[in-house]
Amino acid sequence: MEKLIESLLDGNKRACARLITMVENEVDGYEETLKEIYKHTGGAYVIGITGPPGAGKSTFTDKLVKLIRKEDKKVGIIAIDPTSPFTKGAILGDRIRMNDLSIDKGVFIRSMGTRGSLGGLSNATQASIKVLDAYGCDYIFIETVGVGQSEIDIVKTADTTLMVMVPGLGDDIQAIKAGVMEIADIFVVNKADRDGAKRTSLEIEMMLDFKKDWEFRPLVNLATAENGDGVETTYKNILKHKEYLEVNNKLNDKRLDRNRLEVKELVQRRIYDLVKNIEYSEGIDDLLAKTMTKEIDPYSISNIIFEKAINNKY
Amino acid sequence: MEKLIESLLDGNKRACARLITMVENEVDGYEETLKEIYKHTGGAYVIGITGPPGAGKSTFTDKLVKLIRKEDKKVGIIAIDPTSPFTKGAILGDRIRMNDLSIDKGVFIRSMGTRGSLGGLSNATQASIKVLDAYGCDYIFIETVGVGQSEIDIVKTADTTLMVMVPGLGDDIQAIKAGVMEIADIFVVNKADRDGAKRTSLEIEMMLDFKKDWEFRPLVNLATAENGDGVETTYKNILKHKEYLEVNNKLNDKRLDRNRLEVKELVQRRIYDLVKNIEYSEGIDDLLAKTMTKEIDPYSISNIIFEKAINNKY
Numbered sequence: 293m294e295k296l297i298e299s300l301l302d303g304n305k306r307a308c309a310r311l312i313t314m315v316e317n318e319v320d321g322y323e324e325t326l327k328e329i330y331k332h333t334g335g336a337y338v339i340g341i342t343g344p345p346g347a348g349k350s351t352f353t354d355k356l357v358k359l360i361r362k363e364d365k366k367v368g369i370i371a372i373d374p375t376s377p378f379t380k381g382a383i384l385g386d387r388i389r390m391n392d393l394s395i396d397k398g399v400f401i402r403s404m405g406t407r408g409s410l411g412g413l414s415n416a417t418q419a420s421i422k423v424l425d426a427y428g429c430d431y432i433f434i435e436t437v438g439v440g441q442s443e444i445d446i447v448k449t450a451d452t453t454l455m456v457m458v459p460g461l462g463d464d465i466q467a468i469k470a471g472v473m474e475i476a477d478i479f480v481v482n483k484a485d486r487d488g489a490k491r492t493s494l495e496i497e498m499m500l501d502f503k504k505d506w507e508f509r510p511l512v513n514l515a516t517a518e519n520g521d522g523v524e525t526t527y528k529n530i531l532k533h534k535e536y537l538e539v540n541n542k543l544n545d546k547r548l549d550r551n552r553l554e555v556k557e558l559v560q561r562r563i564y565d566l567v568k569n570i571e572y573s574e575g576i577d578d579l580l581a582k583t584m585t586k587e588i589d590p591y592s593i594s595n596i597i598f599e600k601a602i603n604n605k606y
Numbered sequence: 607m608e609k610l611i612e613s614l615l616d617g618n619k620r621a622c623a624r625l626i627t628m629v630e631n632e633v634d635g636y637e638e639t640l641k642e643i644y645k646h647t648g649g650a651y652v653i654g655i656t657g658p659p660g661a662g663k664s665t666f667t668d669k670l671v672k673l674i675r676k677e678d679k680k681v682g683i684i685a686i687d688p689t690s691p692f693t694k695g696a697i698l699g700d701r702i703r704m705n706d707l708s709i710d711k712g713v714f715i716r717s718m719g720t721r722g723s724l725g726g727l728s729n730a731t732q733a734s735i736k737v738l739d740a741y742g743c744d745y746i747f748i749e750t751v752g753v754g755q756s757e758i759d760i761v762k763t764a765d766t767t768l769m770v771m772v773p774g775l776g777d778d779i780q781a782i783k784a785g786v787m788e789i790a791d792i793f794v795v796n797k798a799d800r801d802g803a804k805r806t807s808l809e810i811e812m813m814l815d816f817k818k819d820w821e822f823r824p825l826v827n828l829a830t831a832e833n834g835d836g837v838e839t840t841y842k843n844i845l846k847h848k849e850y851l852e853v854n855n856k857l858n859d860k861r862l863d864r865n866r867l868e869v870k871e872l873v874q875r876r877i878y879d880l881v882k883n884i885e886y887s888e889g890i891d892d893l894l895a896k897t898m899t900k901e902i903d904p905y906s907i908s909n910i911i912f913e914k915a916i917n918n919k920y
Contacts, residue, residue: 308821323905325758418904442645483907528882544898551897556885558908559915563877576866583865584858590732590865594872601873602916 293321297328302426303366305400308427312402315419326419328593329426334547335369336425337534340447341435342475343456348482352456352517352526353435354393358430359527362397368424368432369393369401370417374442387416400424418554438498447566449550451543452533454526456480459488469508477510480526484514508536566601573597607635611642617680618718619714622741626716629733632780641731648737648861650682651848654761657770657788661797664842666831667705667749668768672738673710674745682738682746683707683715684731686757707805711727714738726815730762732868762789764865765857766847770794771810773802789830791847792825794840824848880915 299307312330315322335386343349350371357367393399404416417434424432434450436443447453481493496512511529515522537543576597582588613621625643629636664685671681707713711899718730723774738746748759748764763768769790795807810826825843829836851857892909896902 327903330897330905334900362729418648460703522680533729547898548894551894551907552885552890554904555890555894555907555911559912560883562908563880564913566877574868579868580646580862580865583644584861586648588643590868591641591644591872593865593869594876597869598873598876601877 293325294328297325297426298490300329300423303428304509305397308400308423309402312420316359316404316416317425319479320417323467326422329422332426333422334425336419336421337452338353338421338432338434338450338550339449339530341433341454342443342448343482343580344458347456347458348517349435349456349565352480352482352488352515352523354432355464356521356527357393357399358435358518359523361396365430366401368427368429369399369402370432370434371403371418372413372434372436372604374444400427400429414474414553414557417446418550418557427541432467444475445553448551449546451537451546452477452530454480454530456482457492458483459486459492478509478526478529479510479512480522481514482517483523486515489514507540508533529572544606570601574599575600607639608642611639611740614643614645617742619711622714622737624760625718625737628717630730636733636889640736643736643740646737650735650739650743650746651766652735652746652748652864653844654764654767655695655747655770656757656761656767658772661772662831663749663769663770666796666829666837667747668830669834669837670841671707671713671745671747673837675710678712679744680742681713682735682741682743683713684746684748685717686727686748686760688730695835708899714741714743722756728871729868731760732871749796757795758789759867763860765851765860765866766791766844768792768794770796771806772797773800773806791822792840792843793824793826794836795826795828796831796916798830798836800817802826807837820846821854821856837907884911884915887914889914 296307296311300311315326317590332585341349341353351367355412356371360367394401402420404413404420421432421434421444436448453475457479459481478494481489481496483489487502493512493514500510500512501504505516511532513522513525513529517523517528537546579588579596583593610621610625615627625639629640637871653668655663667683669682669914674681696760708715718727718734735746735748748761750761752812767793770790771793773795793810795803795810796846797803807826808830814820814824826837827839829840831837848857851860890907893907893910897904897907
């Protein structure tokens with residue numbers, strides 16, 4: 293394990309891939325590994341990319357990463373797939389689209405399926421960010437397909453959160469607005485060659501005008517990722533937000549928040565483990581049988597089981 | 607409190623109402639009260655009624671209860687409302703429809719809002735069943751509007767579970783089928799004066815035929831609750847199922863299962879209480895600050911917080 297971590301710190305791509313798989317699957321000892329890796333983190337800047345399905349997030353990310361690669365920066369991409377908990381697979385389309393990126397030695401791409409509930413995905417994402425950070429990535433992109441609450445929870449802890457919109461959402465923009473207004477630092481109206489792009493951009497600006505006391509008023513720009521138009525403007529906007537965070541000492545706050553969320557989810561995870569299958573705890577059958585003769589009641593049993601669960605398992 | 611319980615056991619309706627409110631709102635000491643009440647339970651037969659919105663469950667329940675009341679049996683009704691967690695209110699329509707029942711001294715009706723997640727509603731329902739049982743009800747009806755998972759979880763622990771269907775569901779019957787096939791003991795095709803009632807009934811029978819090894823093959827009948835047609839047949843079907851449970855010693859199993867579910871939910875509830883706001887635990891800010899200088903990592907903090915949560919709070 294120590295050798296694997298050493299390889300990671302040396303920038304070995306296969307070591308990075310193996311370690312992400314390990315923490316994702318929670319193999320024995322993964323926590324100790326993460327503790328060790330954590331000491332070597334803090335260098336990466338994390339960018340969350342979200343937006344409604346079909347907005348062209350993958351293409352946009354692709355173009356943005358290629359731009360960043362011209363500066364010879366090392367990039368990690370975690371793509372969160374909207375697949376069912378059963379398939380856990382990646383979206384073929386995304387993989388194909390990002391194909392020429394994946395043969396770039398300076399880019400590491402990983403797709404993650406959205407697994408069950410209870411923060412499993414968030415835990416795996418946070419852990420993977422740490423590995424990519426220690427691996428030496430300058431930028432880490434977290435791309436989520438969709439605007440579900442759990443995905444928003446993940447991207448909102450990024451240093452910069454980018455929302456990719458698309459013209460012609462109509463009234464849906466209202467629905468999207470509610471969940472996303474508070475989390476996006478940068479808005480991109482993609483597919484700007486379509487009708488209504490300027491109108492969508494104006495609608496976003498108007499939405500943003502409703503709030504008066506912005507510490508950092510989100511930046512909006514038009515783009516057409518297909519041909520690269522506007523991607524550089526977005527990159528500049530990201531750098532403006534990054535500078536704002538650094539100058540105002542806000543980057544630290546962002547990372548504290550990210551760690552706070554991670555701690556919460558790690559604790560929840562351990563506590564949920566106590567709950568699993570609790571109705572089949574040892575001895576519960578005998579106790580339940582006694583409820584039939586009123587020797588005991590469900591409330592007293594729940595106290596017994598609760599104490600047992602907590603004393604035995606931690 | 608002892609006096610209140612005494613009044614309950616004497617069949618005092620106001621004492622019953624007060625005790626249900628107490629356990630529903632989890633006022634101090636409610637657990638001790640439930641333990642005391644539990645000793646006096648076991649006499650009531652619990653009937654769960656579910657089905658898609660608009661199937662006429664309330665009207666059907668109303669007619670069924672009136673029929674049972676002719677035998678001078680005491681009846682409790684718990685109606686679970688599909689209102690938002692915010693309103694917590696009852697559906698006016700149901701209340702009006704059941705109005706003449708609510709002035710019947712032998713009938714106790716209570717509406718419950720569907721509150722947050724995490725079994726709060728199920729806990730409150732189970733506790734209310736216990737109070738109504740000790741109050742002396744011969745039959746307790748749990749009526750849920752809708753076929754959501756949490757509602758199914760509640761009615762499936764009834765002694766007899768009744769599914770009210772309606773003609774013209776079309777393909778939706780397939781969707782309903784998946785969740786309900788395993789839980790219903792009795793099917794009623796209500797509004798049988800409408801086109802397609804017989805066809806719906808046949809479809810249900812065909813669905814049931816798919817499974818060969820029934821211990822008790824669910825019974826199906828047509829009804830038109832509005833004018834009372836078929837309600838007596840349903841009542842007889844319920845009694846057949848009741849007899850089956852009693853003769854085959856299955857009633858005990860049902861009640862064991864109900865208590866098992868209740869224990870599980872009580873334990874979960876206590877554990878969830880530990881999780882609430884865990885990211886703001888005492889001392890966590892100082893620990894998080896140390897993650898910035900790598901003096902500590904989120905994984906070690908989660909262990910500290912987890913142990914603290916478990917040691918302090920139980």
